[in-house]
Amino acid sequence: MITSPTSLRRSERARRAILLAALDLCTERGYGRVTVEAIAARAGVSKKTIYRWWPTKGAVLLEAFTEALVDATPFVDTGDIGADLRTHVASAVKLLSVPPFGPAYAGILSELHHDDVLAKTVKEQLVDPRVEEALGRLRAAQDKGQIPPHADLPLAVEMLYGPVYYRHVLRKPVQDEETVAALVAHVLRSLRAPGY
Structure with missing residues (x-):
């Protein structure tokens, strides 16, 4: 399936939720224990959404x-x-x-x-x-x-x-x-x- 530019456009609300979740998890667990799975779960989005916008948790x-x-x-x-x-x-x-x-x-x-x-x-x-x-x-x-x-x-x-x-x-x-x-x-x- 070819993804359209519209489907790749970031939802600002989801982006903010992901960034906040990543920072919260980093505070709670330390950088080394943060995973994309945990970020996705905390932000209420799919891992696929995160990987569509960023290649790694570091990004x-x-x-x-x-x-x-x-x-x-x-x-x-x-x-x-x-x-x-x-x-x-x-x-x-x-x-x-x-x-x-x-x-x-x-x-x-x-x-x-x-x-x-x-x-x-x-x-x-x-x-x-x-x-x-x-x-x-x-x-x-x-x-x-x-x-x-x-x-x-x-x-x-x-x-x-x-x-x-x-x-x-x-x-x-x-x-x-x-x-x-x-x-x-x-x-x-x-x-x-x-x-x-």
Whole structure:
């Protein structure tokens, strides 16, 4: 049977139910014990529905995590690059420090080592777009003279995010406001931003 585009179109209500079910199960059982079968049962949909839209449970949880991260960590421009980066990084730290998002993302990262499709999806749907947004915010600061024109902005992005994800993956203590402020100040100093 040939499936029509209409039959493949996602029901937003079912999509939301699936994402919520996946996150709830991840909190209750841990990433490793979540299955597509359990997600389907909790969401009140068939496994076929899930597999029509996502290839694996990792892809389901990635979509849920990405939506939450984008909503929680906008790249605002108040005119103060230091304050904006502190707010942004602190929001990412906060999201990663609580269930279901922290455990879900740790589980996704663990899958990357043996799931090339998921690794590619994480890069294309989460990492690359967020890096581009971060670069855009840094370029805006550069245009205003807050960051020197010769600064290595891609390296600055890695310096900002690297410690956040390093601490998350190794389950080190969560960065507090003071630590985030010190990180942002260090990165801006390394770029020789005026005032840092």
